[in-house]
Amino acid sequence: MKRIVTLNTRNLSESKKNGGCGECQTSCQSACKTSCGVANQKCEKAAK
Amino acid sequence: MGLIHSYKLNGYNIVLDVASGSVHAVDEVAYDVINAYENSSREEIVQYITNKHGVSEQDVLECLDDVEELKAQGVLFSEDKFRPDVDLLSKRSTVIKAMCLHVAHTCNLNCEYCFAAQGKYHGERALMSFEVGKRALDFLIENSGTRHNLEVDFFGGEPLMNFDVVKRLVEYARSIEEEHGKHFRFTLTTNGMLIDDDVIDFANREMDNVVLSLDGRKEVNDRFRNTIGGQGSFDVIVPKFQKLVKARGGKNYYMRGTFTHFNPDFTEDIQTMLDLGFDELSMEPVVCPPTDKYALTEEDKQVLYGQYEKLANMMIARRKEGKPFTFYHYMLNLDGGPCIYKRISGCGSGTEYLAVTPTGELYPCHQFVGNKDYLMGDVWKGVVRDDIRDKFKRCNAYSRKECADCWARLYCSGGCAANAYNSTGDVNGTYTYGCDLFKKRIECAIMLKVDEAQLDL
Ligand code: SF4
Ligand code: SF4
Ligand code: SF4
Numbered sequence: 471m472k473r474i475v476t477l478n479t480r481n482l483s484e485s486k487k488n489g490g491c492g493e494c495q496t497s498c499q500s501a502c503k504t505s506c507g508v509a510n511q512k513c514e515k516a517a518k
Numbered sequence: 519m520g521l522i523h524s525y526k527l528n529g530y531n532i533v534l535d536v537a538s539g540s541v542h543a544v545d546e547v548a549y550d551v552i553n554a555y556e557n558s559s560r561e562e563i564v565q566y567i568t569n570k571h572g573v574s575e576q577d578v579l580e581c582l583d584d585v586e587e588l589k590a591q592g593v594l595f596s597e598d599k600f601r602p603d604v605d606l607l608s609k610r611s612t613v614i615k616a617m618c619l620h621v622a623h624t625c626n627l628n629c630e631y632c633f634a635a636q637g638k639y640h641g642e643r644a645l646m647s648f649e650v651g652k653r654a655l656d657f658l659i660e661n662s663g664t665r666h667n668l669e670v671d672f673f674g675g676e677p678l679m680n681f682d683v684v685k686r687l688v689e690y691a692r693s694i695e696e697e698h699g700k701h702f703r704f705t706l707t708t709n710g711m712l713i714d715d716d717v718i719d720f721a722n723r724e725m726d727n728v729v730l731s732l733d734g735r736k737e738v739n740d741r742f743r744n745t746i747g748g749q750g751s752f753d754v755i756v757p758k759f760q761k762l763v764k765a766r767g768g769k770n771y772y773m774r775g776t777f778t779h780f781n782p783d784f785t786e787d788i789q790t791m792l793d794l795g796f797d798e799l800s801m802e803p804v805v806c807p808p809t810d811k812y813a814l815t816e817e818d819k820q821v822l823y824g825q826y827e828k829l830a831n832m833m834i835a836r837r838k839e840g841k842p843f844t845f846y847h848y849m850l851n852l853d854g855g856p857c858i859y860k861r862i863s864g865c866g867s868g869t870e871y872l873a874v875t876p877t878g879e880l881y882p883c884h885q886f887v888g889n890k891d892y893l894m895g896d897v898w899k900g901v902v903r904d905d906i907r908d909k910f911k912r913c914n915a916y917s918r919k920e921c922a923d924c925w926a927r928l929y930c931s932g933g934c935a936a937n938a939y940n941s942t943g944d945v946n947g948t949y950t951y952g953c954d955l956f957k958k959r960i961e962c963a964i965m966l967k968v969d970e971a972q973l974d975l
Binding site: 473 | 858861929968
C-alpha cells in the first residue's frame with residue numbers, strides 16, 4: 471500500500487481467545503497513582 | 519459512533535482503529551479518503567480528493583481499494599465486538615492481587631497538595647504495626663486464588679518512617695511465598711528524606727520498583743515539598759535519589775513529580791530531572807478540588823497540550839542523540855500490550871486492588887482511604903461491604919456513557935474511579951479534564967511509536 475502503513479499491534483480479537491489470565495500488574499501501581507491507563511501495562515503472558 | 523480516530527501531529531497523519539487497536543500512518547491523500555469514507559460515496563470521494571490534492575482518479579480509486587482491504591482484514595472501521603454486558607462483568611468473580619499498604623500515616627514533609635496531608639487521613643497519625651501488616655499479607659495470599667504474582671506497595675504518608683516494619687514484612691513475605699506458590703513484587707514510594715545506605719541496599723535488593731517523589735525545578739519542588747518547619751526538601755533529597763539510582767544498577771525506578779496551576783510548563787521540570795541524571799520519569803497533574811488555588815484551570819489545559827507535544831519532541835531529540843529517557847504515560851507496547859480483558863476491565867480498585875490503613879482497614883484504593891463511606895472491611899473480617907465492591911466491579915470501559923463512544927476507551931478502560939468520584943461525586947462518573955489530558959497523552963504516545971517506526975511516506 472503506497473499511502474497507508476500499518477504498525478504492528480496486538481490483535482485484540484485474537485487476545486479474546488488467549489488473554490485474561492490476570493497475571494499482570496494492576497493499573498494504578500508504580501509511578502502514577504492518580505489515573506487509570508492500561509495501554510502501557512506489560513502483558514505478563516506474552517513475556518512468558 | 520466513531521469507529522476511527524484520526525489526527526495530525528508533528529507532521530504525521532495518524533488513524534487509529536478504535537476496536538481493533540490498529541494504528542495506521544497515512545499520507546495526506548489517504549487521510550482525507552479515510553475521513554470521508556463513512557459518509558460519502560466512492561464517486562463523491564474521487565471528486566473531492568482529485569480536486570483537493572490534484573491526484574489522478576486512478577490514484578484515489580487505488581487508495582479506496584486499500585481502505586476496503588484493511589476493512590476486510592478487520593483493522594480499519596472494525597466493529598466493536600467486545601462491548602460486554604456490563605451486568606455480566608459486574609458479576610464476575612475476582613481475586614485480590616495487589617495491595618497498597620499504608621504503613622505510615624505520618625510524614626516528615628508537609629506537602630500542601632498531598633492527598634494524604636491536611637488531615638485527609640483525619641489527623642490520626644499512625645504507624646502500621648508488624649502484626650497488622652503480617653495479617654494483610656496473609657489476607658492477600660488467602661484471597662488471591664491461583665494468581666502467582668502479588669503486588670504490594672509500601673505507601674504512606676512516608677513509608678520510611680516505619681522502615682523497620684517494612685523490612686520485617688518483606689522478610690515475612692519472602693519466608694512464606696514459596697510454600698504458597700506465590701511471588702511478591704514490592705514497590706516503595708518515598709519522598710527521599712530518610713534514604714541512607716541501609717535503605718538503598720534494601721530497596722535495591724527487595725523492591726521491584728521504587729518511586730521517588732520530586733517535582734523538578736528547585737523552586738517548583740520547594741514550593742510544596744517542604745518540611746514541617748517550612749524548609750525546602752530539594753537540596754536534601756536530590757543527592758540521596760542520585761545515589762540510590764546509581765546503586766540500582768538498571769532495576770526499575772520512577773521519578774515522579776506533580777504539576778499544578780503554578781507550573782503548567784512542566785517540561786522544564788522534566789528537563790531538570792534529566793539534567794540531574796534521572797531518566798525514568800513521570801509527571802502527574804495534581805488531584806484536588808477545583809476551588810484550590812493550585813488547581814489546574816481551563817487555560818492551563820491549552821498550555822498542557824503544548825507541553826505534552828513538547829515533551830514528545832524532547833524524547834525524539836534525545837533518542838536521536840542516543841540519550842533516550844522514558845515517560846511513564848508514553849510507554850506504549852503496541853504489539854505485546856495488554857489483552858482485551860485487561861483493556862476493558864478498569865483499574866481493579868475495590869476488586870483486585872485494595873488499600874490497607876495502619877489499623878488494618880480496607881479501602882477500594884489509596885485515594886479513598888479515610889473516606890468512611892468507602893470503608894469496606896478489615897484484614898481480619900475481610901470485605902464486608904459487598905455493595906461497595908460490586909459498585910467498583912461495574913467500573914469498566916463500557917460502563918459510562920461518555921466512555922461508550924470515546925476512542926480512548928481501550929487505552930484507559932474507563933478512567934480512574936477516584937478522579938471520577940472527586941469531580942462528580944460518583945465513582946461511575948467521568949472526570950472530563952483528566953480525560954482530555956489522557957487523550958492528548960495517548961495521541962502523543964502513538965505518534966512517538968509512528969516516529970520510532972521511521973516510515974517512509
Ligand atoms: S497478563 Fe496479559 S493475557 Fe494475562 S490478563 Fe494481563 S494482559 Fe491479559
Ligand atoms: S474515562 Fe475519559 S478518556 Fe477514558 S474512555 Fe472514558 S471518556 Fe474516554
Ligand atoms: S481508582 Fe484511580 S487512583 Fe484508585 S486505583 Fe484506580 S486508577 Fe488508581
